[in-house]
Amino acid sequence: MKTWRTAFLWLLLCALLGAGLPAQAAEPSAKSSMTQIGVIDALLAGGYDGSVAVRGLPRFGDIGLGTFDALDGEMVILDGVVYQVPSTGVVRRADPRGTTPFAQVVRFKPGRAQPTPENVGLKDLESWLDKTLGDTNVFGAVRIEGVFTALKARSVPRQQKPYQPLAVVAKSQSVFEFAQVRGTLVGLRGPDYVRGLGVPGWHLHFLTQDRARGGHVLDLTLGSGTVRMASLRRFELLLPEAGLGGLDLAKDRAGELKAVESSR
Amino acid sequence: MKTWRTAFLWLLLCALLGAGLPAQAAEPSAKSSMTQIGVIDALLAGGYDGSVAVRGLPRFGDIGLGTFDALDGEMVILDGVVYQVPSTGVVRRADPRGTTPFAQVVRFKPGRAQPTPENVGLKDLESWLDKTLGDTNVFGAVRIEGVFTALKARSVPRQQKPYQPLAVVAKSQSVFEFAQVRGTLVGLRGPDYVRGLGVPGWHLHFLTQDRARGGHVLDLTLGSGTVRMASLRRFELLLPEAGLGGLDLAKDRAGELKAVESSR
Structure with a gap:
């Protein structure tokens, strides 16, 4: 009996070690990283067919942004939950069975929270974030908790085939204006050299503190807030299994x- | 004794299963993928400091191309071996302790070997590869074994700091001309939207069959050959730990x- 008990303990130890290994292999360091589904130029060209399931996104990280199959609203990922801001502006948890043609998900291992500057507009906030990030030739990610004196966000209506280019669709965007609102910004930054593939500069999505409203940020004045920030040196691109044939990406x-990111 | 033997067998089974898991986790499918070290615009700007060890490259795949710390020649990876073509043109196995500022390594799971067209120049070969690949909006990789009626390859001399931009350095390249030579081409293809980050279009490096000579292909006429080919839908970018600050990547x-890719 005693030998069996010893053997059982060995087995348990061995199984635990075995179970621990895959996580290590998938995440070799505690560093932040970004996984991108799809290509921004394909989205701009009207490639709105989803390729990756919403339920699969949280395994790439805990914060993120993007859109949904058929361009059905703005995506915000916070604490591993995928939120959908449809063109009504009323936020819901996204259907895990849904898919996305474009999303950026970050495994976010930020530094300590620090105060943001107070009473700053969008351009000044972005400049301050750049300066604080330091090296803008790598990717960046921020999560800002704040009170916004004013914030303008948008979403886009679900599209029907044949799809129009994003620059055309953006003209029928819904715009939501907030005043003295408390909430969270997820901001991702691509370096200049990602042009064509990703989004150079800051790209911000917003959710109110009660996670009821939000959208893609067009403009804001941040009254006060705190920011957590990470530089990302690992970027993974996942293209659709079906490819991207038939889209003009030249x-x-x-x-x-x-125009699409900032049209107000 | 018998119980211990049983326990030992269980332990062995368990250890084997455990050992098998990390590999599965790191490689979720048998699909081809590309890992890129560094950014092409940083290399063009003169960012020649190596960031990843040569010895670490084969774990990203079995074929590839790139360069070395201080721009010390052309890199060709074949069957998991990292070859260095210095400006003398005499190929050697790269020092595993060396580093690279830019390399593209492909986990290559190609389709079946098929014959290439015969007696084709570089442009016609590339067009045929595009057509055979099908979707040029995803990444591609080929390995061609052939007899080349003519082939012109180049390498670049090791640089001293302060580094000059690649367009300047390329003017002092060494050019090697081959006739009726048997060898292997490693070719990687980036979609148009990787401009800035990677290399749009085909990028070919060559090694003679005896692995004694080679370089970055400037021109060729392929007499006859066979090609194995893969489409890549997963692309991973690894940026230097030290970042890319101080380089003008705007x-x-x-x-x-x-100019640098094709200057003859």
Whole structure:
């Protein structure tokens, strides 16, 4: 009996060690990283067919942003929960069976929380974030908890085929204006060299503190807040199994992206 | 005794299962993928400091290409071996303790070998590869075994600090001309949207069959050959731990890249 008990303990130890190994292999360090589903130029070209299941996104990280199959609203990922801001502006938890054509999910291992500057507009906030991040030739991610004196967010309506380019669709966006609102910003930053593939500069999505409202940020004045921030040196791109054939991705769409990201 | 033997067998089974798991976790599917060390615009800007050890490259795949710390020649990875083509043109196995500022390594799970067209120049070969690959909006990789009627390859001399931009360095490249030579091409293809980050279009490096000579391909006529090919839908970018601060990566260097890739 005693030998069996010893053997059982060995087995248990061995199984535990075995079970521990895959996690180590998948995440070799505690560093932050970004996984991107799809390509921004494909989205700009009207490639709105989802390729990766919403239920699969949290395994790539805990914060993120993106959109949904058929461009059905803005995506915000917070604490591993995937929120959907449809064009009504009323936030819901996204259907895990749904899919996404474009999302950026960050395994977020930020530094300590620090205060943001007070009473700053979007441009000044972004400049301050750049300066605080230091090296803007790598990827960046922030999570800001704050009180916003004013905030303008948008979402886009679900599309029908044949899909129109994003620059056309953005003209029918819904815009939501908030005043003295408490909430959370998820901000991701791509370096200049990701043009075509990702989003150069800051890209911010917002959720109110009660997670009831939000959207893609067009403008804001941040009254006060705290920020947690990480530099990302590992970036993973996952392209659709079906490929991206049939989309015109040769064109330089930098101008279209700028218009779509900031059109007010 | 018998119980101990049984326990030992269980332990062995358990250890084997445990050992098997990390590999599965790191490689969730048998699909081909590309891992890129560094950013092409940083290399063009003169960022030649190595960031990842040569000895670490084979764990990202079995074929690849790139360069070395201080731009010390062309890199070709074949069958998991890292070859270095210095500016003398005499190929050696790269020092595993060396480092690289830029490399693309592919976990290559190609389709069946098929014959290439015969007596084709570089442009026609590339067009045929595009057509055979099908979807050029995803990444591609080929390995071609062939007899080349003519082949022109180059390498670049090891640089001293302060580093000059690649477009300047390329003017002092060594060019090697081959006739009726048997050897292997490693070719990687980036989609148009990787401009800035990677290399759009085909990028080919060559090694002779005896692995004694080679370089970055500037021109060729392929007499006959066979090709194995894979589409890649997973791309991983690893940036230096030290970041890329201090390099001007805002500039559009597409013209410089074209000049450097093909200057004859």
